[in-house]
Amino acid sequence: EEIEMLKQEIAQKASTGVKREKLMNVKISQVEKGRFQHFIQVQGTVESDNNVLIASQSSGIVKKIHVSAGNKVTKRQLLAELDGSILESSIAEVENGLKLAETIFERQQRLWDKNIGSEIEFLQAKNNKVGLEKRLATLKEQYKMTKIFAPLSGTVDEILIKEGEMAVAGMGAVRVVQLSNLKIKVDLSEVYISRIKKNDLVHVKIPATEREFDLRVDAVSQVIDPQNRTFQIEMKVPKSEVGIKPNMLSVLTINDYTND
CATH class of the missing domain: 1.10.287 (Helix Hairpins)
Structure with missing residues (x-):
């Protein structure tokens, strides 16, 4: 009777369809010694050393603004004047x-x-x-002092005063940015300070412009920020990379470990 019951159970399972596992082909390769590289990906910011917020030296009513945002200006060019x-x-x-x-x-x-x-x-x-x-x-x-002049040649980024309104001495009036000296600055955890060196190659991606290029590390700070335990590295952006603006986000891929 037990044999008959087992036969019936097998026949029942066969009729309902039992799922069979699909076998996969496996290839075995010999382990060989090769070069190993580890990369980290971090975010940085495009900055300009010549990003100047020009303040009015005296207080008074703004009489005339001679430039608009986006205008190219030269050093000592008159930007705005107060009522004198x-x-x-x-x-x-x-x-x-x-x-x-x-x-x-x-x-x-x-x-x-x-x-x-x-x-x-x-x-x-x-x-x-x-x-x-x-x-x-x-x-x-x-x-x-009622005249506001450009301290450097560059591009007018923003104007913070309006004609007819009161300008206050010491407060920002016009921002001028020089786009010819852009840098990318990145804060890295202190654990990488012995792994990142000057002239190391870094792959840079600018999401806003979809540009990708490689840069060399120009400077590595040797001082750790006690607040967030980071140090800073910076890379100069070549003048050939047009369309990149200050404060743009950058994504950097850095090789922090290589074993040959």
Whole structure:
């Protein structure tokens, strides 16, 4: 009876269809010694050493903005100016007073040279002239501070002031960026500080432009940031790589270990 029951059970399983495992071909290869390389992938940022936020040196109403974002500018080019009408009036007034003071001083000088007149009158005329000259120089310097000039040649990245609004001394007014000296900077964990060296080759990808290229490490910091336990490396972006802008994200693939 048991044999018959087993036959029936086998027949039942055969009729319901038992899944068979599919066999895979396996190839055996001889292990050979070869070169092993390990890579890490990190994110970096494109930066410019010449990224300058220019501040107004004095406070006042913005009279005129002479540039727009995206404009190319040269060093010492006038970017914007504040209302300097009060200073202009003061300068004109002092200049008129100085002309009179110079005339009086020259007259007193001639008299003094001839031993005519009192010394006090001569000294008063001289002091008055010198005082007005200093006053005029101060006013002209203050007037110059109502002008905002580009400290370097580059591209206007952003304008933070508007015509007719108040500009405050010391606050950013115009940002100028020089795109000819771009660098990629990356913070790496301190565990890699002995593995990354100057002139190491790094593969760089800029997702925003879909550009990929290789760069050499130009500088490796030897100081660990105590806050996040990282050190910094940087690479110069060649001028031939157009379309790359400051603050763009970069993805870097770095070979941190090689065993030949």
